[in-house]
Amino acid sequence: MSTLLEMLGCRYPLLHDLGMKGLHLLLALPHAIRAAGEGVDGLVVSGSESGGLRSMGSESSTMVLVPLVADHVKIPVVAAGGIADRRGYRAALALGAQGVQIGTRFIASEEAPAPQVWKEAILACGDGGTTMVPLNMKMRVIPNKKLVDLAADPTVDLSQEYNLMNAPKGWMSGDFDLFPAGAGQAASLIREIKPVKAIIDEMVS
Ligand SMILES: Cc1cc2nc3c(=O)[nH]c(=O)nc-3n(C[C@H](O)[C@H](O)[C@H](O)COP(=O)(O)O)c2cc1C
The missing domain is CATH 3.20.20.70 (Aldolase class I)
Structure with a gap:
């Protein structure tokens, strides 16, 4: 078996x-x-x-x-x-x-192919600035106005509003109404878009 x-x-x-x-x-x-x-x-x-x-x-x-x-x-x-x-x-x-x-x-690095608006959403993300969107799995994201409004309405089923399959398209086009910007809680620690080498050099120094 x-x-x-x-x-x-x-x-x-x-x-x-x-x-x-x-x-x-x-x-x-x-x-x-x-x-x-x-x-x-x-x-x-x-x-x-x-x-x-x-x-x-x-x-x-x-x-x-x-x-x-x-x-x-x-x-x-x-x-x-x-x-x-x-x-x-x-x-x-x-x-x-x-x-x-x-x-x-690494999303907020110079080399990442992510659009500038995604990198800037990470830079702007403060303490507690990410949340989990419950779909068929959970996805950690930076909420925008659309998500905040939908989540405040108890009659809304978020899994009907967002499709996980749209996440790459939303992220790479910067259309966060299609799918909110993905990021971990570490976003609140990131204040600068830097080259990957500078990020790693600082990390292992
Ligand atoms: C926007 C986004 C998309 C991700 N997509 C995947 C994925 O498709 N497959 C996977 O194994 N991990 C994925 N991850 C998880 C990362 O590989 C990594 O484990 C995680 O980001 C580590 O946490 P950190 O964001 O705090 O560094 C994703 C992470 C982010 C932020």
Whole structure:
């Protein structure tokens, strides 16, 4: 019988046969334990402050989930979520990660193909400036007026108003009424659009 990971197309023995390594992204401890048992080479542990798609259930933050997973597995752990500068990077290593995965900080880089309006939405995002849009999964976004108005109306079903499939189009065109700007909580730490090299140099300095 196929394992869950095989059904999802993630056959780690096959990757290994091809001379490749596979890291499994997860949002909760049980999935980390399961993936480690399936023979993955490493885990990307994504805390609740991350940008991107999230689960519909309750989730732990990077500060809690990374050491929790690190305590339960013997394979490399990559921390994702809330890391935007040297402090976050060092904290991730101190929590037991061997590396980090960065999303939001790189959107607000000079090289990112994101439109200027998306980068500026990240720069303008303050403390508590992101929210989760509950669709068939949750997506962390920076709310604009349309989303704020819709969310304030208890008769509105947001999953009827936004289609996840429109997220790339909305983001890359800067049409945040089509889909609100994606970003993690780390947006509030980002004050400048910088080259990727400058971001990484500062992070590992
Ligand atoms: C706008 C946006 C879109 C994302 N899309 C994906 C995706 O398609 N697949 C994926 O595995 N992770 C996706 N992520 C998650 C990132 O790969 C990364 O794990 C996450 O952004 C880390 O949190 P941070 O944004 O706080 O750095 C996305 C993140 C953002 C901000």
